[in-house]
Amino acid sequence: MRRKVAQAARQHSSCIDEYDFSQGPLELRREIAKLYFRRGLNVSPDDIIITNGCLEAIMLTLKSVAPPGCTVLVETPTYFCFLELLRFHGYDVCEVPASTETGIDLACLEQTLDSCDIGAAILMPCFQNPTGACIPDAGKKILADLFAHRQIPVIEDDIYGELAFDETNPSPLKAFDKKDLVITCSSFSKTLSTGLRVGWLINGRFREKILDSKAIQFISSPLINAYAAANYLVEENYERHIFRLKRAFEYQLVTLFEKILAFFPDGTKISNPAGGFILWVQLPDYVDSTELFRGLIEKGINIAPGSMFCSQGSFRNFMRMNCGFGDSPESDQALATLAEMIREKR
Numbered sequence: 490m491r492r493k494v495a496q497a498a499r500q501h502s503s504c505i506d507e508y509d510f511s512q513g514p515l516e517l518r519r520e521i522a523k524l525y526f527r528r529g530l531n532v533s534p535d536d537i538i539i540t541n542g543c544l545e546a547i548m549l550t551l552k553s554v555a556p557p558g559c560t561v562l563v564e565t566p567t568y569f570c571f572l573e574l575l576r577f578h579g580y581d582v583c584e585v586p587a588s589t590e591t592g593i594d595l596a597c598l599e600q601t602l603d604s605c606d607i608g609a610a611i612l613m614p615c616f617q618n619p620t621g622a623c624i625p626d627a628g629k630k631i632l633a634d635l636f637a638h639r640q641i642p643v644i645e646d647d648i649y650g651e652l653a654f655d656e657t658n659p660s661p662l663k664a665f666d667k668k669d670l671v672i673t674c675s676s677f678s679k680t681l682s683t684g685l686r687v688g689w690l691i692n693g694r695f696r697e698k699i700l701d702s703k704a705i706q707f708i709s710s711p712l713i714n715a716y717a718a719a720n721y722l723v724e725e726n727y728e729r730h731i732f733r734l735k736r737a738f739e740y741q742l743v744t745l746f747e748k749i750l751a752f753f754p755d756g757t758k759i760s761n762p763a764g765g766f767i768l769w770v771q772l773p774d775y776v777d778s779t780e781l782f783r784g785l786i787e788k789g790i791n792i793a794p795g796s797m798f799c800s801q802g803s804f805r806n807f808m809r810m811n812c813g814f815g816d817s818p819e820s821d822q823a824l825a826t827l828a829e830m831i832r833e834k835r
Contacts, residue, residue: 490682490721497716504712510704512696513539513689514712517719521689524722528650529660530673536693538700541710543648546674546690548574549706551609553699554642554672555580559608562601564593566769566798566807568618568646571611582800583607589760589769592617592624595631602639609642614662616649619798619809620769621762623659633665640670642695647675651731653764654739669694677718679813680731686711687718738766742812745824749810752828754835768810776834778808784830790823 498505512518518534525532540546555561557579563571565584575582585601587593592614601607614624614632624632636643645662653659663671672695676688687710690699703710721727745768749759756773772778778794785792795807814820 490685490717493717493720493724494685494713496720497713500720501713501716504716507712508709509712509715510709512537512700513710514715514719516723517687517715518689520719520722521691524651525661525673525691528658528664530664530691532663532691533693536691536696538690538696538703539710539715540674540676540688540690540703541707542678542686542688543646543674543676544570544574544688545707546676546688547571547611547644547646548578549699549702550642550644550672550674550690550692550695551580551611552578552706553695553702554644555609560606562598562605562607562610562612564612564617565801566619566795566804567611568613569793569797571646572798572800575611580608584799584801587617587620587622589620589622589762591628592620592622593632595628595635598632599635602635602641607639607641609644610636611644611646612662613646613649615647615659616652616762616765616767618649618765618767619793619795621760621765621767623653623763624662626660626665629660629662630665633662633667633671637666637668637670640668643671645671645673647673648679649765649767650675651680652735652738652766654735655763659764663691672699680734681718681721685714685718687714735764737815738764738812741815742766742768744816745810745812748821748824752824754832766811766813768812770808770810772806772808772831774806776806776831778804778806780834781808781827781830785827788826790826792827 518537560581562583564587663673672692758771760769782794793809795804
């Protein structure tokens with residue numbers, strides 16, 4: 490990626506002195522469209538907008554389709570940044586339960602949509618953070634139809650969508666969208682480079698409104714980084730890279746799974762995701778993961794307590810474990826310290 494950034498700077502040196510008022514380089518939008526075609530979504534490059542990461546794509550979309558003050562539906566548990574984003578911008582939050590196997594509870598979702606005035610939803614159908622759940626295709630179809638029937642926009646965070654452990658990555662929710670109400674957001678942060686900050690969103694229905702919002706709030710995305718990502722996708726073997734990355738994440742996830750089973754007390758339950766690199770761990774009832782977090786921080790060890798992932802203070806005895814890093818003596822020692830602190834809570 491360093492080589493591709495240098496190459497892009499040579500090829501497009503004028504970009505250093507220019508704003509990009511467009512949707513982003515056509516070369517990159519074409520390559521992103523190809524990635525989604527392999528996952529069952531036929532999308533035009535004209536419906537793709539390049540952003541500064543996935544979270545910017547989500548924020549731009551949210552403020553374009555739902556005014557502050559309205560109610561936004563999310564899964565519970567959900568990614569804690571969604572909750573912070575909604576609070577900061579003045580949205581009310583409506584939470585619908587989700588399982589670690591099949592994702593959001595569709596029956597509860599339908600009841601909520603019938604009884605509450607929902608302005609939009611932010612969902613993560615593929616390898617959800619923090620549960621790791623992936624909604625089956627049949628469930629995605631029902632989900633898309635529920636929102637389409639009520640004309641409610643859905644912001645789909647698809648950032649883990651390419652990280653299935655089997656050979657075929659799951660279709661995004663937008664592949665089942667008949668009314669162009671799903672806005673798919675993602676980035677290369679989990680696959681190519683965290684620091685590159687190249688993200689995108691996919692939608693035609695709200696495209697012009699989102700572009701106007703982008704111009705007003707952010708003016709432009711970094712063009713050099715966008716061209717660097719395009720160069721990589723065109724010139725390198727991205728599929729081979731993703732294959733190796735998925736194998737590494739799978740190994741790291743299984744390894745941590747087995748260590749938790751071996752070292753943590755009886756009663757511990759662990760999610761078993763088929764992709765991504767997140768484990769959702771349920772500890773025995775007597776354990777408060779927020780207390781664990783405070784004690785571990787003093788030792789230079791960081792965990793994500795379950796209460797971060799909801800707005801009601803639930804999931805007190807849950808925590809999220811990140812398997813995105815390889816084995817090391819330091820990580821093994823940190824896990825042993827965590828296990829010992831849990832045993833001391835008895």
